[in-house]
Amino acid sequence: MSKVFVLDTEKRPLDPIHSAQARQLLRNKKAAVFRRFPFTIILKESRADASVSDLRIKLDPGAKITGIALVNDSTGEVVFAADLKHRGFAIRDALISRRQLRRTRRNRKTRYRKPRFLNRTRSEGWLAPSLMSRVHNVETWVNRLRKFAPITAISTELVKFDMQLMRNPEIEGKEYQQGTLAGYETREFLLEKWNRQCAYCGIKDIPLQIEHIHSRSKGGSNSITNLTLSCEKCNVKKGTKDIKDFLKKDPTRLQKILAQAKKPLADAAAVNATRYKLLEVLKSTDLPVECGSGGLTKFNRTNQQLQKTHWLDAACVGQSTPILIIKGIKPLLITANGHGTRQMCRTDKFGFPNRYVPKLKFIKGFQTGDIVKAVVTNGKKIGEYIGRVAVRSTGSFNISAQRGLIQGINYKFCKSIHKKDGYSYSS
Missing domain, CATH: 1.10.30 (DNA Binding (I), subunit A)
Structure with a gap:
């Protein structure tokens, strides 16, 4: 599996360590869990032998999945890998559905409404929300990983195919x-x-x-x-x-x-539409950015006889790719789910309201989407459950655990282990 991120007492990133070392530090109470996904620990006291090596974050942007890898350029070791699944096509479908509902409203026998197609101006460099979500996902994870690892450089695949x-x-x-x-x-x-x-x-x-x-x-x-x-x-x-x-x-x-x-390649078109916007975002981090092509990525991967996966493609991006050490690496699977919707009224497939949403998102300190651990000590549901919670204003929650949906768990038995952040995780 991937290594465990480590922070010092001042929350500065140190070299990632093997999971066995992390377990030992936690067992001896010399460290505490700082974050579950990606798993990060924080030291309770300063260590004189703590070292910091420069790492490079490497990206293989895709229309559906972006590969992410953290590579030590001097040793070639891959210390972390992830596959980030985007929700661009889901956003596109939601916008199409909303547009269709809006058009049906205009066609009803209601008062005349003046067309509004000219009162919205788009800024220079505007991209559709379904495309910008991919850029924002990558930006979020680059900034997040910079907090947990000593990243000093970025490599990204700028073009999938060189048409010229x-x-x-x-x-x-x-x-x-x-x-x-x-x-x-x-x-x-x-x-x-x-x-x-x-x-x-x-x-x-x-x-x-x-x-x-x-x-x-x-x-x-x-x-x-x-x-x-x-x-x-x-x-x-x-x-x-x-x-x-x-x-x-x-x-x-x-x-x-x-x-x-x-037929044009839809996925390639989505990547090409966002590539320069993503490059602009990466350069704004003030880290040196190296660019490569999809052909170069495959050339590097083929020379090292590696399998075709998203995170391995990311590790092979750019001219700087060393001889990679990937033993024991298991990528973290990240899925972008978004942060919900602002709609206070839900509609059926015909656009008519059929249910309402309460204004309060937080109930007893929890919100729908949090990952919780529930230890039930009495009643018919005695046991331990870990999963995503769906809150109710009554304080009786539902938990989507690995064994299935567990209903009617009182909030007093629940303890939050990872707050909702717009992503779901699996290994």
Whole structure:
């Protein structure tokens, strides 16, 4: 598992330590738990042997999941890893739903309402809320980890795919675009676009070849819209045949391939739309920021024969990547859930109010979303429960524990172990 973060008596970050050392310090009452996620302890007295080594935080921004890794550049050791799951698409769906409800209200037989589409101006560099949420998630965790670890540098993947390089492999001015690395840009784009499987038979987890949908001998181009992935068997079988002749017995797959070839990569578009905003946010931390491409990340990962995961991609970002030591690392899985909603009235699917929400969020010092530990000593529900709490104004709470939903737990049995922060965690 990842190492445990340590703070000194002044809440300054020290070198992360092994979990066994942390348990020993807690057992001997030389330290206390400062935070549960990520697990952090704080020393009760100063230590003369406390050391501080510079760490680099490395990011692999994604549309759905961003990989995070803390790497010691001098030793190559990965001391912490996490996969941060965004809620951008959930925000988009919520905005679409709200817009539809608003439009239905306008179409009812009510008084005339003047259109309001010109009274809201957008500032320069404005991004949609679904995109900005990704930037805010990464910013939150960079700032949070800086409080718990001695981070002195940042590495991030600025571009997933270098479109200029794919159009013109002879482009100059970037060192990483020369030599064997150039092919990784096109191949990585196609792997993402075609879901890492053969377009013709759907087979996965085998070596795939780049294949021309319309063959070069029949006038097909090298454009990225004319390329797909194929297993060796299908590639040989298709040869120089026209794709319509090759798939005439499977018209459904034919239409799917032709549509997918023209379809832009939605996830890549989301990453590209936010990349410079994220870079601007990272530079505002006043730490040196190193940028790399997706092709370079794959090149580093392939050279070290590492698996394809989000946090390992993050560890392989940039030219500064050393020989990595990843033994025993288990990433923390972080999911962005948001902080709820301001709506005081909930509606059904038709937009009519069906229930109301109390104004008070905090009940007896707890709010919905807190992680609590409940030790019930009497009654029908005797036992120990750990999970997220849903509060009620009566003081009788529900706890979503690992064994299921436990209802009717009195607040007096509950003790908060992690306050609601907009994220959920699992290992």
